[in-house]
Amino acid sequence: MKLHNYFRSSASFRVRIALELKGLPYEYVPVHLVKGEHKQEGYAALSPSMLVPTLVTDAGEHLGQSMAIIEWLDETHPQQPLMPRDPLGRARVRALSQLIACEIHPLNNLRVLKYLTQELKVDEETKATWYRHWVREGLLAFERELAQLPRGKYAYGDTPTLVDCCLVPQIFNGKRFNTDYSGLDRTMAAFDACMELPAFQRAQPSHQPDNEA
Structure with missing residues (x-):
């Protein structure tokens, strides 16, 4: 491949x-x-x-x-496997994954940020403020969703899933813009657990x- x-x-x-x-x-x-x-x-x-x-x-x-x-x-x-076997579990993993991939990421990817600066003439600090706002808002929603689920080592359960494949890159990129991750206890615990694995x-x-x- x-x-x-x-x-x-x-x-x-x-x-x-x-x-x-x-x-x-x-x-x-x-x-x-x-x-x-x-x-x-x-x-x-x-x-x-x-x-x-x-x-x-x-x-x-x-x-x-x-x-x-x-x-x-x-x-x-x-x-x-990166998806649970049961239909309800798969639906929950997809929902958590899409909360990152479809709600957070589209607002802060490269082409959006370039449009803000090149077309709308936003300065770099305002662009960074935009980025941090939408990442934090999205992750706060993610944290609230996690709070409704049984606690596991990773974002969903005790083995890495599609959710973790989405979460870790978002945290990495958010760190580049000094995003505030305070109060995201379960989110960051899942991130830390992932980063202990050689694959990540x-x-x-x-x-x-x-x-x-």
Whole structure:
């Protein structure tokens, strides 16, 4: 398999975590978002949406959207499952995952932040304030949802799931903007538990070949 991705992309980070948790080998293909490589003809032919990540399967099929990629990986490589077996558990994991991937992330991804500064002429500090506000608001909602569920070692239960694949990248990126994580006790406990695992360590941005430390 080949994963076309960018080291700092939250969505790419999610898929890297899933691949590492499942112990699946893959070829890392960097796509530099800041330099606009995702809009160049070669990559656009691979991903018409011009987004990362794109997974190229062993059969040569192209898959986009991190959540769909991870569920495909889980269905085709069921070892180290990332979804609960019961329908209610799967629905809850999807809901928690989408709270991050669909509610928090779209408001603070690179193209939104670039639009704020380049088109709306927002200064850097105002952009950072926007970022911190929406990440914290989203994570406070996430924390409230966790409070309604039985406590486990990770975000949902005692093994990593799709939720953790989404949570860890969001926390990483939020730290870059000095987001306030106070009062997010269960959220941060799940993050800390994840970061004790080698799979999460290997998937983090600083360990990728295109990292720009």
